[in-house]
Amino acid sequence: xxxxxxxxxxxxxxxxxxxxxxAGFLVETCEDGEDAWFLGDTESYDLVIxxxxxPGMDGLSVLKKWRAxxxxxxxxxxxxxxxxxxxxxxxDAGADDYLPKPFRMEEVIARARALIRRSAGRATAxxxxxxxxxxxxxxSVAIRGVPVPATALEYRLLSYLMLHRERVVPPTELLEHxxxxxxxxxxxxxxxxxxxxxxxxxxxxxxxxxxxxxxxxGSGA
Amino acid sequence: xxxxxxxxxxxxxxxxxxxxxxAGFLVETCEDGEDAWFLGDTESYDLVIxxxxxPGMDGLSVLKKWRAxxxxxxxxxxxxxxxxxxxxxxxDAGADDYLPKPFRMEEVIARARALIRRSAGRATAxxxxxxxxxxxxxxSVAIRGVPVPATALEYRLLSYLMLHRERVVPPTELLEHxxxxxxxxxxxxxxxxxxxxxxxxxxxxxxxxxxxxxxxxGSGA
DNA sequence: TCCGACCTGACAGGACGCTGACAGAGAGCG
DNA sequence: CGCTCTCTGTCAGCGTCCTGTCAGGTCGGA
Numbered sequence: 001x002x003x004x005x006x007x008x009x010x011x012x013x014x015x016x017x018x019x020x021x022x023a024g025f026l027v028e029t030c031e032d033g034e035d036a037w038f039l040g041d042t043e044s045y046d047l048v049i050x051x052x053x054x055p056g057m058d059g060l061s062v063l064k065k066w067r068a069x070x071x072x073x074x075x076x077x078x079x080x081x082x083x084x085x086x087x088x089x090x091x092d093a094g095a096d097d098y099l100p101k102p103f104r105m106e107e108v109i110a111r112a113r114a115l116i117r118r119s120a121g122r123a124t125a126x127x128x129x130x131x132x133x134x135x136x137x138x139x140s141v142a143i144r145g146v147p148v149p150a151t152a153l154e155y156r157l158l159s160y161l162m163l164h165r166e167r168v169v170p171p172t173e174l175l176e177h178x179x180x181x182x183x184x185x186x187x188x189x190x191x192x193x194x195x196x197x198x199x200x201x202x203x204x205x206x207x208x209x210x211x212x213x214x215x216x217x218g219s220g221a
Numbered sequence: 222x223x224x225x226x227x228x229x230x231x232x233x234x235x236x237x238x239x240x241x242x243x244a245g246f247l248v249e250t251c252e253d254g255e256d257a258w259f260l261g262d263t264e265s266y267d268l269v270i271x272x273x274x275x276p277g278m279d280g281l282s283v284l285k286k287w288r289a290x291x292x293x294x295x296x297x298x299x300x301x302x303x304x305x306x307x308x309x310x311x312x313d314a315g316a317d318d319y320l321p322k323p324f325r326m327e328e329v330i331a332r333a334r335a336l337i338r339r340s341a342g343r344a345t346a347x348x349x350x351x352x353x354x355x356x357x358x359x360x361s362v363a364i365r366g367v368p369v370p371a372t373a374l375e376y377r378l379l380s381y382l383m384l385h386r387e388r389v390v391p392p393t394e395l396l397e398h399x400x401x402x403x404x405x406x407x408x409x410x411x412x413x414x415x416x417x418x419x420x421x422x423x424x425x426x427x428x429x430x431x432x433x434x435x436x437x438x439g440s441g442a
Numbered sequence: 443t444c445c446g447a448c449c450t451g452a453c454a455g456g457a458c459g460c461t462g463a464c465a466g467a468g469a470g471c472g
Numbered sequence: 473c474g475c476t477c478t479c480t481g482t483c484a485g486c487g488t489c490c491t492g493t494c495a496g497g498t499c500g501g502a
Binding site: 091092095096097114118125166167168209210211212215 | 295315316317318328331332334335336346358359360361372373374376
Binding site: 408409412413415416417419420429431432 | 447448449450451
């Protein structure tokens with residue numbers, strides 16, 4: 001899961017990054033409204049966390065421009081305490097949720113997870129496809145109920161496939177969401193991760209559609 | 222849009238009903254946990270607004286039981302001020318959003334709209350012509366509902382014919398679309414692909430109009 | 443009947459994806 | 473600070489499946 005955190009206070013930004021990464025997200029940060037707009041418009045994120053008070057371009061304007069361009073990733077807005085009119089404005093501008101400052105990191109994590117789940121139309125933290133089950137709270141993986149140790153990278157991969165379980169996910173898209181654009185890896189890195197996961201999970205969990213990409217077996221068709 | 226508001230404080234419940242109805246929703250209210258569980262489990266709502274402090278059955282338990290039964294309508298949870306652990310619990314139990322009391326009615330409306338907007342969508346990318354069905358999500362092909370293994374190239378060919386099912390597609394156009402201009406193949410390459418496909422799909426799926434091109438049978442052409 | 447358009451089976455080269463080995467980076471720890 | 477252990481990207485090699493080509497065969501129209 002790839003997250004963009006837009007926050008000009010460097011201390012808060014660093015805390016966000018740490019907490020989100022500990023929760024298994026791939027985090028990119030950005031401190032400026034113009035940069036944020038550009039990144040959100042050109043890159044593909046599963047979630048954006050957006051501070052409203054920004055240098056460069058105001059957060060609300062950034063959000064409105066994204067929505068006007070048809071970008072529909074979930075956006076979690078950070079507002080100053082008590083500025084509830086700002087919150088309503090934010091939601092009307094297309095935000096999916098807001099959080100008043102100061103906030104607990106636990107809350108950010110919980111809301112981030114909820115937003116990502118909801119953007120896929122699912123409700124609970126426990127998700128399964130076939131014999132595979134992911135627990136977003138514990139970042140744990142189980143096959144037929146038996147826990148399987150998985151590294152952070154492996155979990156990210158599985159959780160992205162789970163989020164898009166109804167379709168075949170192209171390797172380029174997986175690479176982008178696992179690593180981000182800045183440090184691209186060779187396609188083979190992905191194959192290596194898949195191979196290691198398959199060894200752990202056994203056959204019949206991760207499927208390949210040659211020429212198209214990967215998918216979770218037993219999830220619909 | 223049909224909304225269930227679960228709230229034991231009658232004054233708040235009335236305010237909610239008024240505000241939501243003014244915003245164009247069809248609102249039903251309920252003051253008791255047991256009733257709420259029954260209604261949410263048997264009726265179909267576009268949104269549920271759920272107070273956590275309830276007589277009868279606790280709001281969190283109601284929510285969990287709904288989710289356990291596979292009910293996945295969006296749920297907006299109302300929590301006491303400052304009880305952020307409760308909020309995190311609520312979200313983990315499957316809530317899609319929460320709102321701390323006291324709240325402004327404008328906020329409820331805005332969030333209700335956002336939640337319903339989010340939960341919409343989700344289209345299946347199925348296309349069919351005659352007895353042939355293509356699933357753009359799974360990149361899969363089925364004939365009379367029976368899945369047929371198809372390679373990437375074969376799928377691309379079928380999907381192009383499907384896109385232009387109302388007309389006969391000339392071989393030159395198919396070649397161009399399948400391979401691009403740069404590396405052209407002999408016309409026979411296309412014929413080979415068609416032949417392999419016909420063997421898999423059986424007769425009466427891909428038609429030939431001698432001297433003009435190919436088309437999908439049973440699709441008006 | 444003749445010709446060109448199209449079909450088909452066989453085949454080989456190659457693209458694609460999988461795997462095991464290896465090493466560098468980083469975290470944890472004494 | 474140095475050691476160890478885990479994680480993970482890279483590389484090389486391998487097997488499998490795909491697919492273009494070729495050499496015929498078949499069909500349809502004039």
